[in-house]
Amino acid sequence: MMRQYELVERVKRYNPLADEALLNKAYIYAMRAHGTQKRASGDLFFGHPLEVAAILTDLKLDDATIVAAVLHDTVEDTEATLDEINKMFGSQIGALVDGLTKIKRLDLVSKQAAQGENFRKLLMAIANDVRVLLVKLADRLHNMRTLQFMTPEKRKRIAEETLDIYAPLAGRMGIQEMREELEDLSFQNLDPEAYEAISRHLRDLTARSEKLVDVIEKDLTAKLEAKGITAEVSGRQKRPYSIWRKMERKSVAFEQLSDIFGFRVIVDSMDDCYRALGVAHTSWPMVPGRYKDYISTPKQNDYRSIHTTVIGPGSQRVELQIRTQSMDEVAEYGIAAHALYKEGVNDNSRLATESRAYQWLRRTVDLLAEGDNPEEFLEHTKLELFHDQVFCFTPKGRLIALPRGATPIDFAYAVHTDVGNTAVGCKINGRITPLLTELQNGDEVEIVRSEGQTPPAAWESLVVTGKARASIRRATRTAVRRQYTGLGRQILERAFERGNKAFSDDKLKAALPRLARVSIEDVLAAVGRGEMFSGDVVRAVYPDFKDDRRGAGEPSVVPQPLGEGESQPAPGGIPIRGLNTDTPVRFAPEGGAVPGDRIVGILTPGEGVTIYPIHSPALADFDNEPDRWVDVRWDVEAGDNQRFPARIKLQSINEPGSLAQIAQVIADHDGNIDSVQMKRRTQDFTDVTIDMTVWDLKHLNAIIAELRAKRVVSRVDRVNG
Template sequence: MMRQYELVERVTRYNPNTDEALLNKAYVYAMQKHGTQKRASGDPYISHPLEVAAILTDLRLDDASIAVGLLHDTIEDTDATRTEIDTVFGVEIGKLVDGLTKIRRLDLVTRRAKQAENFRKLLLAVADDVRVLLVKLADRLHNMRTLQYVPPEKRAAVAEETMEIYAPLAGRMGMQDLRDELEDLSFRNLNPDAYATISERLARLGERSHGLSGEIETELKRRLVERGIAAEVYGRRKRPYSIFAKMQRKSVAFEQLSDLYGFRVIVPQLEDCYRALGIVHTTWPSVPGRFKDYISTPKQNDYRSLHTTVVGPSRQRVELQIRTAEMNRVAEYGIAAHALYKDGEGGGRNIVRLTQESRAYAWLRRTIDMLSEGDTPEEFLEHTKLELFHDQVFCFTPKGMLIALPRGATAIDFAYAVHTDVGNTCVGAKINGRIMPLVTELANGDEVEIIRSKAQTPPAAWESIAVTGKAKSAIRRATREAVRRQYGGLGRHILERAFERAGKPFSLEVLEPALQRLGQPSVLDLLTAVGRGEARSEDVLRAVDPDAAGGAGTNGSRRPPPPRRRTTTERPSIPIRGLKGDLPVRFAPNGGALPGDRIVGILTPGEGVTIYPIQSPALKAFDDEPDRWVDVRWDVEPDADERFPAQIIVESINEPGSLAGIAQVIGENDGNIDNIKMIRKGEDAHEMAIDLEVFDLKHLNRIIAQLRARPTVSTVSRVNG
């Protein structure tokens, strides 16, 4: 177990101006509070906060963070209180310890709804001060290192939580080494057989290729020194989980993996990175498609480096990462690298100021800001997990703005990455100057121009195409809002009709005083409820003007009959423009309805209005529900190209070519067959129920007339469902 003076020495190595009194006080306080407590391993409990503090010193964090590492379990596991911590160590440290206490109480692997809400709380806890996350990651790392002492039933849950949440968060904060170790430890506990198998194969491979790593390091250094570059070169074998993930991702066996070794080349200056790359590529053949320049286009977690793969000595594929010492520091420490002391400066304010310069910290802040956009906890969790796990491609706008997207992203994702409004109004895309489908998968370096239309509303189907959480979330919100507007428009039409029938003027303003009585937060919510059938127009009228309610049909003896019984043409009616209109409309399930038909609408709660022809026998079922009848009328432009559903029954002689002849008539008349159901009526005849899509009643009648003229057709009739 680490001693008090050893901890202070570790901190003073990178911060000579450390507050030794603070560290000593935190050490003694934690020792006294945890007292005789034991860990599951049987070790004194104080060994855990000491190891957490040691990990934080490896990250070179400030004095307050080290103190919090020592104190992080005191409120949860001892009689210490937040007030006492504030008094002894100050409000800043008290706030950090309190944030960690709240995180510890969260269960991130429970059922999905609770997991999502807890994940929101986790990010909110780290929003104000990223040091809470850094201490939590150090805490989780030590717990994973000692997970073998935890009961098996709990072990799997902790490992799963680490793999799903904490390891990706560490990676998103740029702390790749910490992420690799967390993933490896989780993998060892979640899939011990696979871990053991890969580890064994790696060990055997190491024995066979003994000396290869040293040979490559020596040769690389020699080549670089000859060209005047004093570089550090060191190699390492990939970790078991990294290998397992690649095998799963590429569906290959262990024997098919050829790049199990990676080397880092640390050079003095930025320009030396590109010089070293040229030396490497002129010494050994490069593997096509394996070069990535993260210096000119850094990752969103601030990672910068040149990546390449070459065929080195012994025809072995070798991965190389070329970077400066400063880039390497950021690659190793991630967001913690922005908290390092400059010119001996220290203190909590310094760390917060520096982390605000970090792109990773900016991502964290943007993610927190999404909480205010109204997503459900489940949607927020989905969005954030997508953001955590992605690999990137880099694309450009026509003006040269760089857009980083997950691998597999489409033009739809690109549009939403530029701005939500751009995505919502997107109707097409030019990729590298050519008009391409919106579902086109983007590649590194693509230039994407989004074509927009103010009349566009994103289709709900886009959600299944989009890859990024931002796009999925925005599409879902836009779809909900479009449906809400549709129902709101329908509700307005229904209320206008009800008010006019009662002889009362209608306006949105007259509804506002009645909102509280109707239990609706806004006028739009009220209109939407009426459109959905969740609120009755008579109830709204009664709430607005109790004296007028009787005339609106609240009394059974005075209620007007269903609209189809009426003969007046002066009453207001709702315009029907088809399925693509601005109202939630469906057509009768059996037979549909066509422009040219006299029609009525039936309001179904939660589904909108179903349109029936006036002669439909199905309307009899609604005779006792006059409140559901809605006056509707066609409002279709003569040259509109939208088709409407209809169904016909055709009885035909059963002979070769009869079905082909019927289909030919329909096709020649520009009709579209959606479905056919055939029933055998005897040896020589069969009956076909044909679902059609036609423009209007005249179009359907023309098709019916020509079908009747066929010699193989005996009868044709339209279905009026």
């Protein structure tokens, strides 16, 4: 375990003006607070925060960050309090420790919700001071280095979380060295056999290629010196997880990979970067499609470098990364490379203008204000953590960076939420193109808009960015609320009219306190969803009102008169949840629906709601009208003596008695035939359409199965309205 003087010495190596007294006080306070606590490895727990602090000294961070690392577990795991930390070490360090303290005693329904809520709090703290992230990443890195002492279940869970969230987050903040180690440690725990196999291949390859790497380094250095370019050239091997991901993505074996080794070229200036590129391309053939200029177009995590691949000495593919020393620091340490923290200054306004990575973080945190639940926030953030990006342009030349695989829908939401919500089409490079086209680097995208458009709910599963998914979900919820509000207004207007009472928004507003609702829209939506009975609203406005329609029992849904071909269910109404008891309801005219079907309601103003099975082809007619869709479900209990309409079509052999056999099967299974239509198909076959009523889907399927077993029946299909 690191001694007290060793911690001070590590900080003073890069910061001779470090506050030695503050560091000593933090060391002693944390040591006493943790006392004899031990980790799963059997080591003293206090060694963990010290190792976290040591990792951060390698990043040359300021005193406050190092002290926060030493103290980061005290509030969560000891008797120490945040007030005590604030009094002894100041509010700045207290805020850092608070941001790192996990939420305790959360009354959440799932582990995923708890994980999402903790991550939400962490990102909020990072938005206030990004040093929280640096301590958290160092904390996770040390935990991953000692993961072998955990149970297999915990190892798997922590490794998955690291690979899903913390490694990508480190990458988005530009801390590549830490990201790569987190990925490799996660890979090692999640798939140890694959990790060991790739590591073994790498060791063998290194032994065979050591001389070749040395030759390439010297050859390239000499060629650059000959052109007057001072450069530091170093070869490095790719990491196991990076290789594994490439093998998976390209479906190739290890032996087929030709760029296991990469060479970093560090030069003095930006001009030298492009001069060095010219030397490389005029000395060796360039591999087409492998040139990327992240200096002129930096990544969103501030990464700047030129990437190219050439066929070097020995016909070996050589991947080059050319950049300056300052670019290299940002590439390795990301946001931690900013002099802002080395000076110990906490000024996020400066950082926001200097760091594209921090700007991305603030945009992500903006999602918190939209009211999404913890699981959704975690999902959206994971979507935003993709590394691979494509760069596209608006017609006015604005650069939009998106994850690889993004579509024009993602592009539209990246420009502005309103642009996404009103998108109806797009042009890519001047050509009209489907909205689901995958965007490529350099595409110019123009979004065609219509102010009356509402994004279809299906878009949510088609986009790849968190912002687009959150915005679509939010717009869908708004449309659904608007739908319920409109339905609720219709129901209340009829209810007031039946009671010969005047209805107005002003009268309803005066009754809000009695209805325990904040706004008129809340009341209308509650009535539309069936959460509030219309008679109760009338009584809230007119206390002397009496509803003669409401008896001792709960009211049921009122069915509309049936159209041609429909079957009337038994008296008592249609038992469906999600609709107000006053809502007129009918089944789909073609085929109906039965309990066991997944169902959806389609609202027709003035006529009520029509119930369709979710797989009904008729629903395609309403794809562009999401505000008419109503979420409904069956409310049928075992023993309910009620039948529901269903329609089947079959082909029977044209012989005497065939219809009698079909009818006998239905009768034997307690089905009730309402109508039969027959049409001669050919001389040998007859098409038969039968409308009947059954108890539920299981009952219907049993009848269909028995009919299919009959010799006189060649085919049976259910008709889905």
